[in-house]
Amino acid sequence: MSKPLSIHRLRSLVDPLLVQGPLHPSAYAPIFDLLTGCNLLKLGQQLHAHMALRGLEPNAFLAAKMVAMYASSGDLDSAVFLFRRVENPNQLLFNSMIRAYTRYGCSMKTIQVYCRMHRFGSNGDNFTFPFVLKCCADLSDIRMGRCVHGVSLRAGCELDMYVGTSLIDMYMKCGELCSARKLFDTTSERDASSWNALINGYMKVGDICAAESLFRRMRCKNIVSWTALVSGYTQNGLADKALSVFDEMLRAESEIKPNWVTVMSILPACAHSAALDRGRQIHDYTRRTGLDSNPLIQIALAAMYAKCGSLVDARRCFFNLKADERSSVAWNTMITAYASHGYGTEAVSAFEEMIKSGVCPDDVTFTGLLSGCSHSGLIDTGLKYFHSMKAVYSVEPKVEHYACVVDLLGRAGRLVEAKELIGRMPMKAGPSIWGALLAASRKNRNLEIAEMAARELFVLEPENSGNYVLLSNMYAEAGKWMEVDNLRATLKIQGMKKSPGGSWIEVNGKAHLFLGGDTLHPQAKEIYMLLEDLPSKIKAAGYTPDTSFALHDVSEEEKEQNLTTHSEKLAVAFGLLNTNPGVALRVTKNLRICGDCHTAIKFISKIYQREIIVRDVNRFHHFKDGFCSCRDYW
DNA sequence: ATAGGGTTAG
Incomplete structure (x- = not known):
């Protein structure tokens, strides 16, 4: 143009x-x-x-x-x-x-x-088919797609490259990989687009190898090809690979430079890995290239910062948006950010401000808002919003909203109400519902309801070892060792492994990963020395280790020993050793933070005068001066 | 005038 x-x-x-x-x-x-x-x-x-x-x-x-x-x-x-x-x-x-x-x-x-x-x-012409085929692809309507394919041949468009690429894309998106491949292999003229359509398609179905091999064989790579690889890795949870391809791209001698879509694709990878420094570098890149004027980029940056633990930066990005650029997605990002950091009141006021500015809330808005209320114990507020969803805002509650309310009630100890709500739900209860109930029963030590929720989960997600571990831990707490053994045996028979607890911390742009009881790290000796000193320091400050979190059938002393080597403590200790006083520590854990570690880190934040931000699978904990932002409600 | 994109509970 x-x-x-x-x-x-x-x-x-x-x-x-x-x-x-x-x-x-x-x-x-x-x-x-x-x-x-x-x-x-x-x-x-x-x-x-x-x-x-x-x-x-x-x-x-x-x-x-x-x-x-x-x-x-x-x-x-x-x-x-x-x-x-x-x-x-x-x-x-x-x-x-x-x-x-x-x-x-x-x-x-x-x-x-x-x-x-x-x-x-x-019949249509070569300008008609690409768009119609795209719609067939979006609808996954393979019958219509095949039909349009036929018409395009009758219209004599089979040699048009745009039509050819759209056909490949349509077949890929409808899951007809073989048809797509056949078209690709028999086309005499192929340009980057047809390759890219294939690469994206393979990535979408999770066939990373096929996508990679095409990419490596490609001689006419363009920005879309590179982006396809980056976003494919990101979407398949391979954040590290996404980041390294991004680097390779910057190094590549060609003229190809990341554009706004590439940046949108790489930011979730930073978020996934909690790679704050990398995220900042990419933010700098958008400023240098002017990409930061794109509101979508600012929203993606805000989400990245929130997930990397920096709420301050997330807010800054949001406020960079002009009033008319604050779409529902932008508001949703902020509401969710507040919610995950445990700032329920702020989530609520962001929601109210969103309504005041005339932006319509959608289902995502309410999942954020409700989870915010839940994390902060705003029970009545949460219930009020839940009931107003449909009545006031015409948003039909979906299963995830019910999950939030089950969590909201369950966390507050209202397990029976939560159970009743599940019974009244207009849809089938899925893993999220039973998972919320199980977590709530764990918190309130209600073995009966836990067993009920777990029974459902074992059927719905038999491969999720976390559910077995959680129930087994509850049996252990109750001293029911027989049941513990039974569950462990089941785990073993099914060949399932307890996913190892791991935490990582970014220091000078490099992530350092620790597993529970890890001794492989070069600085292991110093780390353990620091941790061994901790109990006496902390005990002097009035702390008693909570051994109910050790959950093994062992003596009290041994339990205490196991607690000192939890991965989140190792990561915090490493952070203390390798950063200057006063620098905030950001730790990410792949499981839920352990209760003893939660208490210990509160004390560490006080004794060492450090702000410590821990992201676990559910939410953030901001530790400062001996207190946590969750106010021990989690 | 083809291909790629932001927000989602336990």
Whole structure:
């Protein structure tokens, strides 16, 4: 596309038309072309109104241009209105409308327009099929896809590269990998797009090897190919690989540089690994390249910072957004950020502010809000919002909202109410529901309800060893060693391994991972010395180790020993040893933080005057001056 | 005028 003209230049083209009488449609068409993609809705509307006032009905050709203009300016309704008024649509107009609907993600509508086009006796052309095929892909409608494939052959489009790529993409997204591959292998002309469609498809189904081998064999790699690899790794949970490909990309001698989509793909990898320093580097990169002016980037940055433990930076990114850029997703990001950090009150006020600014909440908003209330013990507030979801905001509660409320009630010890709520749910209770109930029974030491929840979970997610471990721990607490042995035997028979507890901490941009009882680290000796000194220091400050968290059938002394070597303590000790006084420590754990460690870290934060931020699988704990942001409610 | 993108409970 040519460079967009300045608003003044466009004004000077439109204004003379507005003072003249009706002209031939061909006089207006080029103006609408110029307005397309300029996001100057007002100017387009003015011209349209001028024509309407003079009784000028656009013909199909002109309507096509106007539909494109409206669609590109965010006004789909006007585009549809125009389209419907044209009695004799031509191919161009159909294409324009199909493109408009596709752009707004209205796949069903696109298919409807395509069908109508058929009834007008047209097969479509090389500009029709790519969009229609994309919709088939989005709908996973393989039958429609095959049908469109057939029509595209009849229309003689089989050699068109755009159509070819769209076909490959459609087959990949519908899970017909073989058909896609066959098309790819038999196409004589292939460009980067067809390769990229395949790579993305393989990544989507989790076939990393196939995607990698294609990428390595590719000779015409472009920015999309690199991004496909990065986002594929991220989506498959391979954050480290995503980060190293990103580095490789920066090093690669080609001209290819990360664009905004690449950045969007790499940020979740930073978040996953809690790689705050890497995240900051990427933030710097967006500032250097001007990508940071993109509101989507700011939102993704906010989410990254929140997940890396820096709520301050997350807020800063959010406040970089102008008021009209604060979409529901932006608000959701902040509400969820507050919730996960245990700032329920702030989550609630962010929600209220969102409503005040006229942004409609959606289901994600309420999962964030409810989990925020739950983490902070705002029981009544949470219940109030839950009940207002549908009544006030027309958002249908989904299973995840029920899970939040089960958690909200359960955490507060209202297990019976939680159980009753599960019974009244309009949908089937899934793992999230029973998982919340199990965790709540653990917290309240209610073995009976725990057994009930666990029974459901063993069926729903038999491969999740965490559930067995949790119940087994509860049996251990209750001294029911027989049941403990039974569960352990079950675990063993099924060949399941307890996922090892691990924590990591980033120091000078490098992550250091510790497993429970780890002695492999080069600094292990110093770390253990520091930890061995801790109990006496802490005991002097009034701390008693809570051995109920050791959960082994061993003597009290041994239990205490095991506690000192939990991975989160090792990571904290390492942090104390390797950072300057006063620097905040950020530790990430792959499981839930242990209760004894929680107490110990509170004391450490006081004794060593350090802010310590621990992210566990559920939430953040901010330790400072002997207190935790969760106020021991977790 | 093809391919890639942000927010989600235990």
